[in-house]
Amino acid sequence: MIQRTIIFVLVSGFLIAGSCSVSKDKKELAKYEFYQKGEASWYGPGFNGKKTASGEIFDMNKMTAAHRKLPFGTKVKVTNLNNNKSVVVRINDRGPYKKGRIIDLSRKAAIQIGLAKSGVAPVKIEILKK
Numbered sequence: 820m821i822q823r824t825i826i827f828v829l830v831s832g833f834l835i836a837g838s839c840s841v842s843k844d845k846k847e848l849a850k851y852e853f854y855q856k857g858e859a860s861w862y863g864p865g866f867n868g869k870k871t872a873s874g875e876i877f878d879m880n881k882m883t884a885a886h887r888k889l890p891f892g893t894k895v896k897v898t899n900l901n902n903n904k905s906v907v908v909r910i911n912d913r914g915p916y917k918k919g920r921i922i923d924l925s926r927k928a929a930i931q932i933g934l935a936k937s938g939v940a941p942v943k944i945e946i947l948k949k
Contacts, residue, residue: 851896851945854889857921859897859942861929862914871912879926882906885914886922886944894947897922899932899940906931907947 863879871877873891889895889910898905906928915923922944929935932942 850948852948854895854944854946855921856900856941856943858919858939859899859922859924859929859934860915860917860920860939861924861926861934863926863929873911875911877912877925881925882908882928883911883925884908884922884928885912886910887913887915889946895922896945896947897924897928897932898943898945899934900942901940902933904932 862885866877867879869877871883871885877883884895884897886893886895891911893910894907895910896905896907906924908924908928912923915921920939922942924932924934926935932940934940
């Protein structure tokens with residue numbers, strides 16, 4: 820009888836501990852909605868200080884990005900699929916215009932997800948739910 824009680828307590832503890840971490844992951848997943856996968860690149864020096872398609876001045880040291888279709892102001896989580904590093908950026912420009920690319924990140928965002936040196940990387944884009 821004592822062994823059954825001990826086993827019950829241990830199994831219950833594992834289930835409770837496991838459910839806590841799962842609920843945290845579910846909360847994280849609930850914040851974002853998958854949008855697309857593809858190749859990302861970055862831009863900066865030649866465009867820094869110039870007007871973006873949204874009308875604001877581009878600052879390569881801010882957490883922004885260019886996308887062809889997403890509305891200006893949309894916040895997206897971009898995950899580098901090579902290293903699983905993520906960053907949240909705000910769409911404030913149009914692009915990229917190179918075939919096969921789905922998003923152009925600011926220099927700062929590219930550095931944070933390990934994209935600056937390689938210049939391009941496969942990414943996943945998720946839209947931040949409001």
